[in-house]
Amino acid sequence: MVRHFLRDTDLTPAEQARVLDLAAEMKENRFGFKPLAGPQTVAVFFDKTSTRTRFSFAAGVADLGGTPMVINLGESQLGHKESISDTAKVLSRMVSAVVWRTFAQAGLEEMAENSTVPVINALSDDFHPCQILADLLTIREHRGQLAGLTLAYLGDAANNMANSYLLGGATAGMHVRLAGPAGYLPTDEVVQQAEHRAVETGGSILVTTDPAEALTGADVVITDTWVSMGQESEKEARSKLFLDYQVNAAAMARAAENAIFLHCLPAYRDFEVTSDVIDGPQSVVWDEAENRLHAQKALMAFLLAESGLAESVTTSGKVK
Numbered sequence: 001m002v003r004h005f006l007r008d009t010d011l012t013p014a015e016q017a018r019v020l021d022l023a024a025e026m027k028e029n030r031f032g033f034k035p036l037a038g039p040q041t042v043a044v045f046f047d048k049t050s051t052r053t054r055f056s057f058a059a060g061v062a063d064l065g066g067t068p069m070v071i072n073l074g075e076s077q078l079g080h081k082e083s084i085s086d087t088a089k090v091l092s093r094m095v096s097a098v099v100w101r102t103f104a105q106a107g108l109e110e111m112a113e114n115s116t117v118p119v120i121n122a123l124s125d126d127f128h129p130c131q132i133l134a135d136l137l138t139i140r141e142h143r144g145q146l147a148g149l150t151l152a153y154l155g156d157a158a159n160n161m162a163n164s165y166l167l168g169g170a171t172a173g174m175h176v177r178l179a180g181p182a183g184y185l186p187t188d189e190v191v192q193q194a195e196h197r198a199v200e201t202g203g204s205i206l207v208t209t210d211p212a213e214a215l216t217g218a219d220v221v222i223t224d225t226w227v228s229m230g231q232e233s234e235k236e237a238r239s240k241l242f243l244d245y246q247v248n249a250a251a252m253a254r255a256a257e258n259a260i261f262l263h264c265l266p267a268y269r270d271f272e273v274t275s276d277v278i279d280g281p282q283s284v285v286w287d288e289a290e291n292r293l294h295a296q297k298a299l300m301a302f303l304l305a306e307s308g309l310a311e312s313v314t315t316s317g318k319v320k
Contacts, residue, residue, distance in 0.1 A: 003306040004112040004119045005299060006105070008129040008167035009193065013201050015302070016136070016171050022313065023137050023291070023298035026063075030294075035301045035310035036066025040096040042300070044070045044122070045078065047102040052265060053122050053130070056292035057099050064297055066096065079107065088114035096309060097300060118303035120296075128160045131264045132168035133295035138288040139220055142260050147173030147202065152218035152255065154211050154245040155272055156238075158184045161224040161264060166194035166205060173201035179214035181241055211245050215254040221282075222262045223247045223272045239271055248274040252282060260284050 004010060011019065026033055036042065042061045046054060054070065061068035071078075078087045088111045091098055098115060100108055101122035112119040121129055140146055153165050157180030166186060169176035176194065178186065185207055194205050208214055215221065226242045227235045252259065261273075261283045269275045278285060304310035 001307070002116055002118060002309075003303045004115075005129060005303060006108050006112060006119065006121045006124075007127045008132055008164050008171060009197055010129070011171065013171050013173065013197075016133075016168075019133060019295070019298045019302050020137050020140060022301060023133070023294045024141075026297050026301075027137075027291070027294040031063060033063075033297070033301060033313055034065035035304050035313065036061060036064040036096060039065055039067045041067045041069050041094065042097045042099060043091055043095045044068050044099040045076070045101065046070065046122075047073045047100075048123065050101055050123075052289055052292050053101055056296055057122065060293050060297040060300065063293075064300060069095070084110045085114040087111070088119075092116040096304065117309065118300070118307055120299065120303070124160060126160055127164045127167075128264070129164050129168060130292065130296050130299065131161065132164045133299060134288055134291040135165075135222070135262055135264070136168065136172055137291045137295050138262065138284055139260070141287065141291075142284055143219060148175070149219040150175040150177065150217060150256075151220045151222065152177045152179070152214040153222045153224075154179050154214060154247055154251070155223045155242055156180055156184050156226055156228070157186055157207065159224065159228055162186055163190045165222065166190055167197065170194040170198040170201060170203045170205060173198075173203045175204045175206075177206040177208065177214035177218065179208050179211045179245060181245070182209055184241075185209070211251065212254060215251055218255040219259055220262060221247055221252060221255050221259055224264055225266070225268055226272050227268065242272065246272060246274065247277055249276060252277055252280075262288050265289055 058068040097118045099120045099122045105124045105126040151169050151174050157178040226238045263285050305312040
């Protein structure tokens, strides 16, 4: 059965750990794994602008021995002159995987339903699961583990990053706390999915409007832009609304003494995070950005192997 990665819970807790183990090995031996040798082609669609996603997937496919075919919005027939389902059927005969950074989650689901190769969500309006894999890899590097740690996310708790922190953090057995203003909190459906996964892993979920409640004693402090793509006209209003959720020195002081700070970038400095925090000794954002490359390479290798399209790779670099 072909395996896709459309949301964080598409990996079981054990599978997530396997991907992170493989990512760590790939980071140590960057060019030692070639499941896309041939070179095989991976289609990488971008309906939204991108820096880290574009470079990490293009470089990652090349590292794995393949060729990335990057297609920007309007450069193919996808979604306007040709249906998503028909495009999926065509691409399945030409490429080894499809990566798509898009708007509607439903489009990714339609692509996956009609594809015989793995489809990867490189960002949608609902989830950003590849970013969370990179974040988990970074946390594990700096804190040695994931299960039992407390992750505090402040800001717009109704966006795709918040949803993926809930699901991905719970999958890792973390205690996930989200804080945002009323009206900017995750849906009950996503919270319930995260709670269900947390029961399985020993994690927990807290959603609150009180930033202090989320921050107190946290091992990891995270924020995201208050103004996502398409919300630029709301910048002034959002900047006032979210001010109490800014990650600054006072916020970091509420967290654990050895807490680390993450941000998926790009950051609007001195809005959601102050420059002294993002440039300070607790910030690991540059490691986090690099780890997009390694986490996504491991994910692609895992999905190809689980779909029977490549040999499985162990963390020794050998095939099973």
